[in-house]
Amino acid sequence: MTYENLDRKLINELLEDGRASLRSLADDLDVSVTTVSNHLTDLEEQGIIQGYTPKVNYDKIGYDVTAILQLKVEGSALPEVTDRLEELDQMTSVYEVTGDHDIIAIGKFADTDDMNAEIKSLLTDPEIKESNTSVVLNAAVEHEQFGLDVEQ
Amino acid sequence: MTYENLDRKLINELLEDGRASLRSLADDLDVSVTTVSNHLTDLEEQGIIQGYTPKVNYDKIGYDVTAILQLKVEGSALPEVTDRLEELDQMTSVYEVTGDHDIIAIGKFADTDDMNAEIKSLLTDPEIKESNTSVVLNAAVEHEQFGLDVEQ
DNA sequence: TGACGCCAATGACGTACGAAAATCTCGACC
DNA sequence: GGTCGAGATTTTCGTACGTCATTGGCGTCA
Numbered sequence A, B: 001m002t003y004e005n006l007d008r009k010l011i012n013e014l015l016e017d018g019r020a021s022l023r024s025l026a027d028d029l030d031v032s033v034t035t036v037s038n039h040l041t042d043l044e045e046q047g048i049i050q051g052y053t054p055k056v057n058y059d060k061i062g063y064d065v066t067a068i069l070q071l072k073v074e075g076s077a078l079p080e081v082t083d084r085l086e087e088l089d090q091m092t093s094v095y096e097v098t099g100d101h102d103i104i105a106i107g108k109f110a111d112t113d114d115m116n117a118e119i120k121s122l123l124t125d126p127e128i129k130e131s132n133t134s135v136v137l138n139a140a141v142e143h144e145q146f147g148l149d150v151e152q
Numbered sequence C: 001t002g003a004c005g006c007c008a009a010t011g012a013c014g015t016a017c018g019a020a021a022a023t024c025t026c027g028a029c030c
Numbered sequence D: 001g002g003t004c005g006a007g008a009t010t011t012t013c014g015t016a017c018g019t020c021a022t023t024g025g026c027g028t029c030a
Helices: A005-016 A022-029 A033-045 A075-087 A112-123 B005-016 B022-029 B033-045 B075-087 B112-123
Strands: A049-056 A065-073 A091-097 A103-109 A128-141 B049-056 B065-073 B091-097 B103-109 B128-141
Touching: A005 A022, A005 A033, A005 B049, A022 A033, A033 A049, A049 B005, A065 A075, A065 A112, A065 B091, A075 A091, A075 A103, A075 B128, A091 B065, A103 A112, A112 A128, A128 B075, B005 B022, B005 B033, B022 B033, B033 B049, B065 B075, B065 B112, B075 B091, B075 B103, B103 B112, B112 B128
Parallel strands: none
Antiparallel strands: A049 B049, A065 A103, A065 A128, A091 A103, A091 B128, A128 B091, B065 B103, B065 B128, B091 B103
């Protein structure tokens, strides 16, 4: 058996508290500690759970500006531009997409000056044909992960 | 003292392994377990660390499509529309933004049918004046959190 | 004074392992 | 076709052991 109800419940529990102990998980799910441990290592080995992170509030540590960049790129240069964005660690998400633009990237910056500098240096790239920046006024939801449906 | 180098190092360590034990953190940072414990609870109380989550690979559990919606909204209806999006738990991020559009939202869907259904039902809202959907072809980076600079 | 380290005690925790239980497999049979 | 059961396989469980987190008290340093 690979992936069923218990695993979904396990993921849901961890989504609420990623540092919950195996024992508390076992109690909540009415199975033994060993079972939780086994399923959890399985989930990790299968790559369904890819690790654990604290949710860091970047606003509170001086990254006040979140911006969303949309880029149109010379077709053949797409992977190259994606790579460049990927290497900037202030980029929290970089997507290659269909539609008007080719790339949508989300980044966090100390302030608008920092943002402008970073973006300007990006846009010197001649392969970027067009760009469009939106500054986030309010992050109503950010990086939220949703729980999974469980039978009955 | 409120927030300094040790806290940054602590956050960086946790970004690498959010389930690391206090002891291993203490070893890595060359301080006592007690100190790690104190700083960690401080960070949590200050809201700099807002909890812990597993990184769930939604691709592997049947959510194959990620889409980015951009909406133009009747000015006064912005909070209302944001609320509606916020309540859909398939939305992983919902931003109110400057620029061409008013809202940018990112969601995950089981397949394109699921996506179309969800989006259509959203767009029945008469307060949404215009919309634009981009489907993600490749998530080069997603929900990545970057480490903090540490002095020397 | 406040940040930190150390110590000690206690209850909680993770992991390994062998036993028990549940589930699957597959040929034999009516 | 349907079902029965022995054996194999998988999953779960309880135990036990060494480690861990937490708390309070006390000393040190700047």
